Amino acid sequence: xxxxxxxxxxxxxxxxxxxxxxxxxxxxxxxxxxxxxxxxxxxxxxxxxxxxxxxxxxxxxxxxxxxxxxxxxxxxxxxxxxxxxxxxxxxxxxxxxxxxxxxxxxxxxxxxxxxxxxxxxxxxxxxxxxxxxxxxxxxxxxxxxxxxxxxxxxxxxxxxxxxxxxxxxxxxxxxxxxxxxxxxxxxxxxxxxxxxxxxxxxxxxxxxxxxxxxxxxxxxxxxxxxxxxxxxxxxxxxxxxxxxxxxxxxxxxxxxxxxxxxxxxxxxxxxxxxxxxxxxxxxxxxxxxxxxxxx
Amino acid sequence: xxxxxxxxxxxxxxxxxxxxxxxxxxxxxxxxxxxxxxxxxxxxxxxxxxxxxxxxxxxxxxxxxxxxxxxxxxxxxxxxxxxxxxxxxxxxxxxxxxxxxxxxxxxxxxxxxxxxxxxxxxxxxxxxxxxxxxxxxxxxxxxxxxxxxxxxxxxxxxxxxxxxxxxxxxxxxxxxxxxxxxxxxxxxxxxxxxxxxxxxxxxxxxxxxxxxxxxxxxxxxxxxxxxxxxxxxxxxxxxxxxxxxxxxxxxxxxxxxxxxxx
Numbered sequence: 001x002x003x004x005x006x007x008x009x010x011x012x013x014x015x016x017x018x019x020x021x022x023x024x025x026x027x028x029x030x031x032x033x034x035x036x037x038x039x040x041x042x043x044x045x046x047x048x049x050x051x052x053x054x055x056x057x058x059x060x061x062x063x064x065x066x067x068x069x070x071x072x073x074x075x076x077x078x079x080x081x082x083x084x085x086x087x088x089x090x091x092x093x094x095x096x097x098x099x100x101x102x103x104x105x106x107x108x109x110x111x112x113x114x115x116x117x118x119x120x121x122x123x124x125x126x127x128x129x130x131x132x133x134x135x136x137x138x139x140x141x142x143x144x145x146x147x148x149x150x151x152x153x154x155x156x157x158x159x160x161x162x163x164x165x166x167x168x169x170x171x172x173x174x175x176x177x178x179x180x181x182x183x184x185x186x187x188x189x190x191x192x193x194x195x196x197x198x199x200x201x202x203x204x205x206x207x208x209x210x211x212x213x214x215x216x217x218x219x220x221x222x223x224x225x226x227x228x229x230x231x232x233x234x235x236x237x238x239x240x241x242x243x244x245x246x247x248x249x250x251x252x253x254x255x256x257x258x259x260x261x262x263x264x265x266x267x268x269x270x271x272x273x274x275x276x277x278x279x280x281x282x283x284x285x286x287x288x289x290x291x292x293x294x295x
Numbered sequence: 296x297x298x299x300x301x302x303x304x305x306x307x308x309x310x311x312x313x314x315x316x317x318x319x320x321x322x323x324x325x326x327x328x329x330x331x332x333x334x335x336x337x338x339x340x341x342x343x344x345x346x347x348x349x350x351x352x353x354x355x356x357x358x359x360x361x362x363x364x365x366x367x368x369x370x371x372x373x374x375x376x377x378x379x380x381x382x383x384x385x386x387x388x389x390x391x392x393x394x395x396x397x398x399x400x401x402x403x404x405x406x407x408x409x410x411x412x413x414x415x416x417x418x419x420x421x422x423x424x425x426x427x428x429x430x431x432x433x434x435x436x437x438x439x440x441x442x443x444x445x446x447x448x449x450x451x452x453x454x455x456x457x458x459x460x461x462x463x464x465x466x467x468x469x470x471x472x473x474x475x476x477x478x479x480x481x482x483x484x485x486x487x488x489x490x491x492x493x494x495x496x497x498x499x500x501x502x503x504x505x506x507x508x509x510x511x512x513x514x515x516x517x518x519x520x521x522x523x524x525x526x527x528x529x530x531x532x533x534x535x536x537x538x539x540x541x542x543x544x545x546x547x548x549x550x551x552x553x554x555x556x557x
Contacts, residue, residue, distance in 0.1 A: 179557060241456075280455055283512055289404045289459060290459050
């Protein structure tokens with residue numbers, strides 16, 4: 001894959017760390033171990049990279065072993081951290097349990113669980129409700145919501161067995177907060193993820209476990225590699241107040257923040273990262289009542 | 296078997312309402328809907344603007360034609376004393392209202408760099424302070440033991456950002472703050488406080504033409520059209536009714552699906 005190295009927010013390299021002010025020290029994840037599901041591509045890949053850059057050893061999980069190995073090699077090369085690869089279908093409980101067990105066996109403990117795996121455009125995408133069959137509906141809910149439940153439960157069992165502490169970051173979607181006519185099941189599942197975040201956070205708050213949720217808007221999974229793709233992204237970007245899509249790497253710094261002690265008093269919270277979409281969305285980007293009056 | 300003590304959801308017989316704000320068609324539509332449902336309805340302009348005062352008077356005439364008692368006043372709702380004195384007069388001449396509707400609207404649109412202190416103050420006074428003044432006088436004058444209904448009509452711009460509405464949008468957002476606070480403060484007295492949030496209505500300034508081929512704004516409205524004033528009336532009647540006594544602190548959207556649109 002040809003691409004520029006991803007910048008990892010404002011995170012400092014180890015060498016610069018000694019001079020970093022206190023506040024940035026709290027963002028370090030040295031000695032921590034993390035799992036990122038859906039970690040071979042897109043947002044998951046960038047979050048895994050950012051966590052490793054902040055000092056964590058990282059286990060990445062996804063279905064495809066080859067993409068996982070490529071990403072693991074990339075993260076190792078960029079950060080020097082240990083990267084474990086566990087091919088996993090998070091739709092299945094046993095595989096989620098095995099993922100956590102394997103990580104603990106390898107790294108000795110678990111501190112951070114990032115539930116990022118999810119699929120928006122699988123079977124059933126675009127289907128109207130009168131055409132949507134049971135299997136496609138179940139598929140959307142299982143891969144996007146059950147996965148979060150299975151992995152959260154397994155991770156929290158491990159956190160408790162370790163004596164408490166630990167962080168979960170769930171990844172939902174802006175579609176959960178508004179109408180998403182082309183992805184019924186996906187949006188409903190993601191709304192479930194937001195709800196699960198809050199309820200689980202309240203259940204485990206007494207054990208020092210924090211649970212938060214990132215809600216991305218439209219985010220490009222990878223840099224455009226052709227003029228056509230660039231044009232497509234630019235078109236989509238015109239519908240977003242800041243005038244562009246998000247870029248996958250922009251999830252990295254937020255993920256590090258939520259996984260680190262820098263967010264020690266933050267739990268059950270949702271973080272929207274959408275270029276201003278949810279704050280507006282009632283008129284075309286840049287629309288002004290003045291301009292319309294004059295026209 | 297015991298049965299519920301059911302209350303009518305769309306009958307306001309024996310109730311008294313005051314509707315403040317006739318600068319947009321919302322005030323008139325709601326005043327007439329309340330009257331049609333059986334309430335006696337007083338009307339008041341929210342500003343001394345001649346056209347708005349006349350609109351309030353015209354609405355009063357139609358209320359009489361519906362066979363209800365009415366009373367029309369010219370208020371300057373931006374001034375607390377004016378509102379209090381007017382409300383006292385209203386109580387004396389018409390009776391204390393059980394229902395108060397604020398539909399005042401002072402539109403200010405400008406890039407923030409060019410919005411003067413006076414323009415900002417005008418937006419806050421005409422929208423937020425006016426709503427506050429009405430609420431305060433309504434709370435003061437509602438007899439102890441009587442249930443109250445306070446309804447604010449406010450556009451979506453208080454919840455969602457739109458360029459060049461810094462003063463106006465902030466003022467409207469403030470009204471939603473009033474709704475949340477007063478819902479708590481009014482609850483022990485059985486005063487419910489709610490808002491009707493309007494989307495792009497057929498009087499919203501700057502909305503452009505009604506033709507979707509010429510106005511890309513319409514593509515942001517799932518129903519592909521602007522809202523009409525008479526679509527606000529039934530919701531206001533329900534909120535004002537005895538059946539809505541457990542509904543408070545809420546914001547209801549009449550917007551053709553606008554705020555559900557991603």
